[in-house]
Amino acid sequence: MASLNVRAALLSVSFLILALGLWEMATQPPEAQTGLTEYEMLMGGVEQESRVPPPSAVIKLAWAELSDPFYDAGANDKGIGIQLAYSVYRVLTGYLAAMAIALPVGFLIGMSPLMYKALNPYIQVLRPISPLAWMPLALFIIQDSDASAIFVIFICSIWPMLLNTAFGVANVRQDWVNVARTHELGPLRTAITVILPAAAPTILTGMRISIGIAWLVIVAAEMLVGGTGIGYYVWNEWNNLDLASVIFSILMIGVVGMLLDLALGKAQKLVEYKE
Amino acid sequence: MSKPFLEVDGLSKVYPDGQGGELTVFEDIRFALEKGEFVCIIGHSGCGKSTILNVLAGLDEASAGNVVMNGKEIKGPGLERGVVFQNYSLLPWKTTLNNIVFAVRARWPEWSKEKVKEHSERYLKMVGLDHALNRKPSQLSGGMRQRVSIARAFATQPELLLLDEPFGALDALTRGVIQDELVKIWEETRQTVFMITHDVDEAILLSDRIFLMSNGPNARIAESVKVDIPHPRARATIFQNPAYHKTRDYLVDFLVNRSGSALPEKDGTPKIVEPAKGAARSTPASAESDTESESETAARAVNA
Numbered sequence: 001m002a003s004l005n006v007r008a009a010l011l012s013v014s015f016l017i018l019a020l021g022l023w024e025m026a027t028q029p030p031e032a033q034t035g036l037t038e039y040e041m042l043m044g045g046v047e048q049e050s051r052v053p054p055p056s057a058v059i060k061l062a063w064a065e066l067s068d069p070f071y072d073a074g075a076n077d078k079g080i081g082i083q084l085a086y087s088v089y090r091v092l093t094g095y096l097a098a099m100a101i102a103l104p105v106g107f108l109i110g111m112s113p114l115m116y117k118a119l120n121p122y123i124q125v126l127r128p129i130s131p132l133a134w135m136p137l138a139l140f141i142i143q144d145s146d147a148s149a150i151f152v153i154f155i156c157s158i159w160p161m162l163l164n165t166a167f168g169v170a171n172v173r174q175d176w177v178n179v180a181r182t183h184e185l186g187p188l189r190t191a192i193t194v195i196l197p198a199a200a201p202t203i204l205t206g207m208r209i210s211i212g213i214a215w216l217v218i219v220a221a222e223m224l225v226g227g228t229g230i231g232y233y234v235w236n237e238w239n240n241l242d243l244a245s246v247i248f249s250i251l252m253i254g255v256v257g258m259l260l261d262l263a264l265g266k267a268q269k270l271v272e273y274k275e
Numbered sequence: 276m277s278k279p280f281l282e283v284d285g286l287s288k289v290y291p292d293g294q295g296g297e298l299t300v301f302e303d304i305r306f307a308l309e310k311g312e313f314v315c316i317i318g319h320s321g322c323g324k325s326t327i328l329n330v331l332a333g334l335d336e337a338s339a340g341n342v343v344m345n346g347k348e349i350k351g352p353g354l355e356r357g358v359v360f361q362n363y364s365l366l367p368w369k370t371t372l373n374n375i376v377f378a379v380r381a382r383w384p385e386w387s388k389e390k391v392k393e394h395s396e397r398y399l400k401m402v403g404l405d406h407a408l409n410r411k412p413s414q415l416s417g418g419m420r421q422r423v424s425i426a427r428a429f430a431t432q433p434e435l436l437l438l439d440e441p442f443g444a445l446d447a448l449t450r451g452v453i454q455d456e457l458v459k460i461w462e463e464t465r466q467t468v469f470m471i472t473h474d475v476d477e478a479i480l481l482s483d484r485i486f487l488m489s490n491g492p493n494a495r496i497a498e499s500v501k502v503d504i505p506h507p508r509a510r511a512t513i514f515q516n517p518a519y520h521k522t523r524d525y526l527v528d529f530l531v532n533r534s535g536s537a538l539p540e541k542d543g544t545p546k547i548v549e550p551a552k553g554a555a556r557s558t559p560a561s562a563e564s565d566t567e568s569e570s571e572t573a574a575r576a577v578n579a
C-alpha cells in the first residue's frame with residue numbers, strides 16, 4: 001500500500017490532467033467555416049481573439065516568460081519577474097512599516113486596559129474601511145503613486161497585526177506573569193522574556209493574516225495606480241486582449257501568495273509551544 | 276524578646292459579596308515564623324489559605340494588616356521569597372534547564388553563563404532530573420514538572436519558600452516520592468518554608484508546626500500544633516513513632532469536629548498545642564519493622 005502522501009500526489013496529478021483536458025477540449029476552435037450562421041458570415045467568421053486560450057497556449061507562454069523573467073524592453077514590456085518583484089517590494093515595505101507600528105502599539109494596548117479603552121473606538125472605525133478607499137486621499141497627500149500603493153498596503157496590513165498582538169499580550173497566562181513578578185523582572189525584561197514568547201504564536205497568526213491581505217490588496221492597488229507591478233501587468237494584458245498572459249499572471253499571483261504564506265507559516269512553527 | 280524572622284499582624288481580606296455587601300474571607304490573622312522553620316497550614320477549602328500565601332508572596336494585597344520580614348514590610352513580590360505554584364507555572368517555551376537558568380540569572384545577574392548553568396544543573400540533579408535537561412515541560416509528566424518547579428524555587432535560595440499545595444495534582448505514589456525529595460533538599464538547605472496542604476500525613480512528615488485554620492467566612496488561624504518528631508524523618512518509618520499517631524488524631528479531630536467553631540487566643544495569636552507531649556521521642560529502627568512498614572506504605576499508597 002503506497003503511503004498517503006504518494007496516493008494524494010497521484011490523485012492531484014490526475015485532477016490536473018483531467019481539468020487541463022476538459023479545458024483544452026472546451027477551447028478548441030470550431031471546424032473552419034462549416035455551418036456558419038448568417039450573423040457569423042456577416043461578422044467575417046468566428047473571431048479568434050474572443051475565445052479563452054487553451055492550456056497548451058498558456059503553457060507555451062509560461063515557458064517563454066519564465067525562461068527570461070527579467071527582460072526589460074521599455075515601460076510597457078517588462079518580464080514577469082520584474083513585475084512580481086515590484087509588487088513584492090511594495091508589499092514588504094508597507095508590511096514592515098505596519099509591523100513597526102502594530103507590534104509596539106499592540107503591546108501597549110494589550111498591557112494597559114486604559115490605552116485599550118482609549119484607542120479601541122478609533123481602531124473599530126478605521127478597521128472596516130476598504131484599503132482602496134484610502135487611495136485618493138493618499139494620492140492627494142503623498143503626490144506619488146508608488147508611495148501611495150505602499151501606504152495602502154501599510155493601512156491594510158496593520159489591523160490584524162495590531163489586534164492579534166493586543167489580544168495575545170492581554171491574554172498571557174497570569175501564572176507566567178506572576179513568575180516574572182516573583183523573580184523581580186522589570187517591565188521591559190518581562191515584556192521581552194515572558195510576554196513576547198508567550199504571545200508570539202498569536203502575534204504570528206496576525207502577521208500571517210496580514211501578509212495574505214496585503215498580497216490581495218496589492219493587485220487591486222496596482223491596477224489603480226498603474227506603471228509597474230503584477231496588478232498593472234494583468235490589467236495591461238487585458239487591455240491588449242492577451243488572455244493567455246492574463247491567465248499566466250493570475251497563476252503567478254497565486255504562486256507568490258502561497259510562497260509568502262509558507263514563509264510566515266515556517267516562522268509560526270518556530271515560535272509555537274505546547275502547554 | 277528579639278523580633279521573629281517573619282511576623283504577620285492582623286491580616287484580613289474582604290471581598291464584595293456581589294449583592295452590595297461585603298464578605299470577610301479571613302480576619303485578624305496573626306502568626307510568626309522563625310528562621311529555618313517548616314510550617315504547614317491546613318484548613319477546609321475556601322478558608323483563604325492561598326490568599327494568605329499570595330499576600331506573603333506579594334502577589335496579592337490584604338485588606339488590612341501587614342507582614343514584616345527581616346524587619347521590613349512586604350510590599351510586592353521579591354526574590355528573597357520563592358514560590359512554588361500549584362500548577363507548576365513553568366514557562367512552556369523554555370527547556371527544563373532554561374526554566375531554572377531563567378530564575379538563577381534573575382537572582383544573580385552578575386554570574387557568568389557557566390556558573391549559572393552549573394548551579395542550575397546542580398539543583399535539577401537534586402530532584403533527579405539531570406537526564407531531562409533539554410526537554411520542554413510539555414514532554415514531562417506532572418510529577419516531573421513539579422520537581423522542576425521545586426528545583427527552580429530552591430535554586431534561587433530564597434529566605435522564605437512559599438508552597439501552595441505543591442503535590443495536590445499528583446497521584447499518591449508520585450507524591451510520596453517527591454515528598455521524600457523535598458525532605459532531603461530541606462534537610463540539606465534548612466530553608467524557611469511555609470506550605471499549604473490538604474494532606475494530614477504530608478503535614479506531619481514535613482513540618483515543625485502545623486497551623487489549623489477555622490472555616491470561612493471570618494476564618495482565623497485557630498491553633499498552632501507542634502510536631503514533636505525529631506529530624507531526619509522518613510516516610511517509611513515515621514508512623515512507628517507514637518507521637519505521629521497522637522498528632523494525627525488531633526489534626527483529624529480538629530478538621531472533622533472543631534474547625535467550624537475553633538477560635539485563637541484572646542490576643543489573636545494561635546493557641547499553641549502539643550498533642551504528643553510526653554510521647555516517646557525516638558524512632559525505633561529495627562530492620563524487621565523497617566521492611567514491614569515499607570510494604571505497608573506502598574500498599575497504602577496504591578490504595579489511596
Ligand SMILES: Nc1ncnc2c1ncn2[C@@H]1O[C@H](COP(=O)(O)OP(=O)(O)OP(=O)(O)O)[C@@H](O)[C@H]1O
Pocket residue numbers: 290291300319320321322323324325326327491
Ligand atoms: N476575586 C474574588 N472575589 C470574591 N471572592 C473571592 C475572590 N477570590 C477569592 N475569593 C474567595 O476567597 C476565599 C478564599 O480563597 P482561597 O483561594 O484563598 O481559598 P483556599 O483556602 O486556598 O481554598 P482551596 O483549599 O480550595 O485552595 C474563597 O472563599 C473565595 O470564594
Ligand SMILES: [Mg+2]
Pocket residue numbers: 324325326
Ligand atoms: Mg488554594
